[in-house]
Amino acid sequence: MAGQSRDDNEAIWISAVARGDRFAFQQLYNQTCGRMMAVCLRILGDREQAEDAVQEAFIRIWHGARDYHGDRGAPLAWMLTIGRYAAIDMCRARRSHSDIDEHADDLIASLPDMDDWLAAEHEAKALALCLEQLDGHQRESIAMAFYQGLSHEQLARQLGHPLGTVKSWVRRGLGALKRCLGS
Amino acid sequence: MKLREEVVEKLAAEYVLGTLRGPARYRFQHHMRESARVRQEVWFWEAQLGLMLSAVPSGEPLPARHWQRIEQRLWGTTPARAAGWWQWWGTAATVMSLLLAFVLWWTPPQERVPAPVFAAILQDDGSQYWSLALAADSRQLRITSLQAKAADAGLDYELWIVPADSAPLSLGTIRPAQSVQTLQLTAEQMSALQSQLLLAVSLEPAGGSAVGVPTGPVLYTGVLVPI
Numbered sequence: 215m216a217g218q219s220r221d222d223n224e225a226i227w228i229s230a231v232a233r234g235d236r237f238a239f240q241q242l243y244n245q246t247c248g249r250m251m252a253v254c255l256r257i258l259g260d261r262e263q264a265e266d267a268v269q270e271a272f273i274r275i276w277h278g279a280r281d282y283h284g285d286r287g288a289p290l291a292w293m294l295t296i297g298r299y300a301a302i303d304m305c306r307a308r309r310s311h312s313d314i315d316e317h318a319d320d321l322i323a324s325l326p327d328m329d330d331w332l333a334a335e336h337e338a339k340a341l342a343l344c345l346e347q348l349d350g351h352q353r354e355s356i357a358m359a360f361y362q363g364l365s366h367e368q369l370a371r372q373l374g375h376p377l378g379t380v381k382s383w384v385r386r387g388l389g390a391l392k393r394c395l396g397s
Numbered sequence: 398m399k400l401r402e403e404v405v406e407k408l409a410a411e412y413v414l415g416t417l418r419g420p421a422r423y424r425f426q427h428h429m430r431e432s433a434r435v436r437q438e439v440w441f442w443e444a445q446l447g448l449m450l451s452a453v454p455s456g457e458p459l460p461a462r463h464w465q466r467i468e469q470r471l472w473g474t475t476p477a478r479a480a481g482w483w484q485w486w487g488t489a490a491t492v493m494s495l496l497l498a499f500v501l502w503w504t505p506p507q508e509r510v511p512a513p514v515f516a517a518i519l520q521d522d523g524s525q526y527w528s529l530a531l532a533a534d535s536r537q538l539r540i541t542s543l544q545a546k547a548a549d550a551g552l553d554y555e556l557w558i559v560p561a562d563s564a565p566l567s568l569g570t571i572r573p574a575q576s577v578q579t580l581q582l583t584a585e586q587m588s589a590l591q592s593q594l595l596l597a598v599s600l601e602p603a604g605g606s607a608v609g610v611p612t613g614p615v616l617y618t619g620v621l622v623p624i
Contacts, residue, residue: 222610226559226597230618233520236472237620238595243464245561252456265463272467285437287444294450295413295443302415331452338448345449356414360449365418388410395445 224289225282232279243272246290250297256326257301257363267304271297302363328357344394352387355380400428405438413442517596519619521545527571527598527617536587538580542573545617548600552613555605558586559595559618570605571598594620 230238254264274296286292332342370380408425411417428435468474515531526543553570597618599611606612
């Protein structure tokens with residue numbers, strides 16, 4: 215219930231932003247920029263670039279607030295997803311010359327503690343239950359791709375398995391997740 | 398070209414996960430713009446996988462210069478040393494606050510709110526407004542509608558405080574038909590109002606929401622600022 219009213223409130227804040235209320239936008243920024251930074255930093259591994267991604271994300275949120283509605287998920291998740299895309303776009307430009315291996319160890323260390331998260335009581339319970347049912351390889355590759363913004367090739371290198379194998383873990387994992395969430 | 402259903406499902410999931418890359422990612426974005434079905438599938442995955450982001454612990458808030466860069470990019474404002482609330486609102490809101498002062502000025506003397514310390518303009522998508530003035534010492538909230546339409550029969554407007562991190566708090570129902578309406582606030586409402594800035598008006602069944610949170614559409618929002 216606490217989560218629900220928080221979502222309701224954030225949805226109202228976003229509707230104020232959609233009306234062009236700059237003050238509401240600044241409040242929303244103040245409340246969420248720390249979390250947005252953490253999400254982008256995991257993907258980019260570089261503070262300065264993550265700060266640029268956060269900036270880009272909030273520009274997109276300001277322009278996109280009118281397109282937000284309940285089907286797009288919880289308000290905070292919607293905002294952070296925009297941050298993920300901004301970071302992924304940025305690392306695509308950067309990693310075209312493949313400097314990912316330079317911070318490979320940091321990447322492994324930057325996976326959030328999924329065990330704690332899976333066990334916790336929260337609004338993502340259905341998703342957490344379905345993630346738990348996945349095969350370990352599938353769950354690990356999905357989590358690494360999601361939190362660190364890795365491509366199939368980067369995943370294969372990080373996990374030390376052939377590209378085809380890793381692609382099939384991701385594909386089958388997502389398929390199983392969809393069936394589980396739909397049931 | 399229309400994508401087959403199983404292809405939509407696979408590509409949407411990999412797009413949101415981020416493993417769909419290169420030209421395939423751009424082609425898929427094109428399909429998103431063209432097809433409601435494709436967007437629906439993307440939203441499904443964004444809503445679901447987006448929940449995983451709650452596992453990421455929050456970092457420290459960023460230094461103020463980052464917010465100033467966003468302001469600069471969006472509105473071209475120079476990082477203002479003395480940025481006041483009137484700058485956030487812009488010219489239109491300045492006119493509205495003058496109107497608000499005018500409304501307060503023309504209140505008969507015996508009813509005048511002594512020393513209003515907060516004011517808000519609650520705005521809809523168009524040109525309808527509510528103006529609010531709050532006197533901290535008497536806990537009186539005075540409300541005037543500017544061009545707001547009367548609610549349809551059987552419905553009422555309800556005014557809410559919307560805190561960032563707890564349930565909304567009702568301040569009661571309000572009617573645009575009355576020229577100036579006064580709400581006497583409780584101490585609890587007053588302290589919530591002084592620490593929380595966002596106010597909203599929703600459309601509710603007559604008498605207000607029966608469940609203590611907004612159930613109808615939120616039509617007006619605005620921020621309470623000291624004046």
